[in-house]
Amino acid sequence: MAMLNQIEAFQPENGASWELYVERLNFYFEANDITSADKKRAILMSVCGPSAFVMIRSLLTPRSLNEVAFEEIVSKVKEHFNSAPSKIVFRIQFHKRSQRLNESITEYVAALRNLSENSNFGNTLDDMLLDLFMIHNRCQIAGSTSNGTNLHKGLSAI
Incomplete structure (x- = not known):
């Protein structure tokens, strides 16, 4: 076989x-x-x-x-x-990750979600993702969304 x-x-x-x-x-x-x-x-x-x-x-x-x-x-x-680094190390990697040249939003979100697996963000993950989009200025979500916007609405505003 x-x-x-x-x-x-x-x-x-x-x-x-x-x-x-x-x-x-x-x-x-x-x-x-x-x-x-x-x-x-x-x-x-x-x-x-x-x-x-x-x-x-x-x-x-x-x-x-x-x-x-x-x-x-x-x-x-x-x-x-299992002697892996603490969630702090994973959170640092998450926050340092910026969108790469020619990387689509979908690929970037997938990479961030992967990095967040051991970060214990829980229900705040979507807010963290929006924050990273605004900080790294690869996406223009900041100027096109209002307070309380969720990730789905923020991504659709691009």
Whole structure:
């Protein structure tokens, strides 16, 4: 049976999310009818990339990777990355992110929403997005909206 798609390497040095990578990997397993834990481990270790392979191997030393179950590998790497920075660090990244040249509003909003995942903005996220639009002056929402405008109305005013 031919395998569907390919999974790219996990690149923690580029800020990749382990949880999202595993989620995609599980969809790959589902699409390709892969249920064996040994086969899942073999695929993960084959596609994870050189830097991730070394990191995973280091986390599990002195045991051989062949001795460790797929779920344990996933759990150990998740533990390793759970020492993630506080929500303050994520909020700083969110506030520093400006709209890039040739980046559409939709792409910019998606990038900001992605950055906000660990920021715990809750119900204030739309207000934060409007604030960033006004601060970075890539959008002219400030002059075209009134007090109390929500994100949807603000974006439609562009």
